[in-house]
Amino acid sequence: MATSVKGIILAGGSGSRLWPLSRQQLPKQFLNIGGASSMLSATIERLDPLVGHDDIWVVTGETHATGEAFSELEGLNQILEPCGRNTAPAIAIAAALMQDLSGEDPVMVVLPADHIVANKEAFQACLSKAIEVAQEDRLVTFGIVPNAPETGFGYIQADAAGGDGVRKVLRFVEKPDIQNAQRMLDDGNYYWNSGMFVWKASVIIEEVEKYIPEMAALLNEMRSRWNGKEKWQEVIRSSFEKMPDISIDYGIMERSERVSLVPAEIGWSDVGSWDAVHEMAKHDADGNEMSGNVMAIDCRNTLLRSEKALIAAVGIEDIIAVETPDAILLCKAGQSQRVKEIVDNLKEGEGRYHVEHVTVRRPWGSYTVLEARGDGYQIKRIEVKPGARLSMQSHQHRTEHWVVVAGTATVTCGNLVKTVSKNESAYIRIGEVHRLENRGKIPVQLIEVQVGDYLGEDDIERFEDMYGRT
Incomplete structure (x- = not known):
């Protein structure tokens, strides 16, 4: 019998079908899409009170945790991926960590961060039933009751419901054409594949060992390291790239004989377009x-x-x-x-329209590009939150001229630390170690003029950073 329930929120997707709002550095799960809060925050909120906040873990990319999504992830338990490897490795590592960190065999509620569920009460009723079934060593998925012959979703065929309404899964079906989608809708035993799962950590690890043995072998190596003297996040950073790139559906769910389905009418949308x-x-x-x-x-x-x-x-x-x-x-x-075809074409070019917005969030605040790169210069508006500071850094290809237009900045240039007030400026030479910070109680706003033969964001050498980006 499992002793606890852990929430595992998968937040590593790119959300390319919602371009231009969703970008590579700030995809849809971190945005407000049809709600008062981000999709990630809404996903976490709908677990309350069945899963406590401290028992929720977010699996996401390292670049999100130290980049534009920093404010959305701050204060949450995080498992950081150094690169993308689909859902199976993320879930397997989370299962092993939940066992090893808790010393228990918890039930895991695995949810994508970028779905909408309009009916929280109905969702929690389904989740309670799924947790109960999962403790019988079943892999449980939510099957969305279809209301149209949708061709954009995969389907799940299930047998007749038992007395508790739970169905045994017979097979998974790839995205159909319109004729087959209508046939499955008329049949009544097919459901949309929601990508939401509930199972015990030990059960999903057993299935990984059975169906993806090469992943299980690497996972066991990682566990032996973090159960020794190494920090588990550093183990993931050094080994995750070796993981096979495979989805949990293809790797486990379509092959396992332990899959059950809870029919769900919960006002669900994957917000996939x-x-x-x-x-x-x-x-x-x-x-x-x-x-x-x-x-x-x-x-x-x-x-x-x-x-x-x-x-x-x-x-x-x-x-x-x-x-x-x-x-x-x-x-x-x-x-x-x-x-998505537009985004794929953008990736082939040299622009950054698919990567970031004109205004780019950072842990310390934000910057907005006012004049794009050209003729060796670039102009930005920078805002630094009270109490925040940029990394101690230098540039090898550009100078920077800062003019403060609101608030009071503290600027470090080499061994000199000075206060720069409104309508005053600071000049940063090529190669000079420097830092900008806001020790005041109101935001600092300044205009930055960069001049140089290369103006890319990767021309930053960090020496010290309070957000872990060195």
């Missing part, structure tokens, strides 16, 4: 969903989102338009799954 966002949103009488700086006349069935510029629309129908300060997406409704 802008069409899905539109479907989940509140519409006006003409089927429009509008947010931000938008003016629409005689429009129908549109999704119009603006972060800055005015979107003015007249007489359009079945159109998705999403504006960010540096990019605009225009897409016909029903075609938004293809936004």
Whole structure:
């Protein structure tokens, strides 16, 4: 009998289908999509009170933990991946850690960080049932009761329900065409694959040993190291890249004979496209969903989102338009799954439209690119939160000129530490070790002019950093 329940939140995805809002450095799980808080925060909140906050662990990339998602992850238990290796390695490592850190065999509730569940009460009822079944050494998944012949999801076929409503899984089905999707909907024994799982740590590890033995061997090596004298996060950092790149569905769930399904009607969406966002949103009488700086006349069935510029629309129908300060997406409704093709093409170029926004979050605050690189210079607006400071660093290819426009900055240049007030400036030479910090109680805002033959963010050598980025 398991003695505790642990929440494992998978937050390592890229969310490329929600570009341009979702970017590589700040994907959709860390954004507010149709809610008052980020999708990660909403996922954690819906576990309360069945899983306590201290028993929740977030599996995410190292770059997220020290980059734009820092504020979303701060204060949470984290398992950091140095690179992407799909869901099976992440879950296997989490299972081993939950056993070794607790000294128990806990039930694990494994949830993606980027789904919407509208009905928390129904979700918790399903979760309670799944936890009960998992303690019988079953692998439990949530099967979403389908309401349409959806071709964007995988399906799960299950047998007739038992007295407790739980069904044995017969097989997993790849994303179907429309004819097969309709057939499965009419059959009534097929469910959408939600990617939400509940099982005991020991049971999933047993299945890993049975079906992915090469992963199990590496996992055992890692466990022997962190149960010795090595820190477990350092073990993951040094060994994770050797893990096979495989999903938990393909590696375990499609092959195991221990899989049960809890039918779930919980107001679920994987928010896998802008069409899905539109479907989940509140519409006006003409089927429009509008947010931000938008003016629409005689429009129908549109999704119009603006972060800055005015979107003015007249007489359009079945159109998705999403504006960010540096990019605009225009897409016909029903075609938004293809936004990933745009991102794939962007990756082939030299730009950073798929990587980051014009305003980039950092643990200490943010910076906004006001004038893009060109002719050897770049202009930024930098904001530093009270009590925060940048790393002690130097640059080999650029100088920096800071003009403070709000607050009071403390600037370290070599051995000199000076206070720079509003309308005063500081100059940083090439190679000079320097730091910017805010010792005051209001944000520091400054304009930074960079001049040099290379202006990339990787021209930073860090010597000391309070956020662990050295």
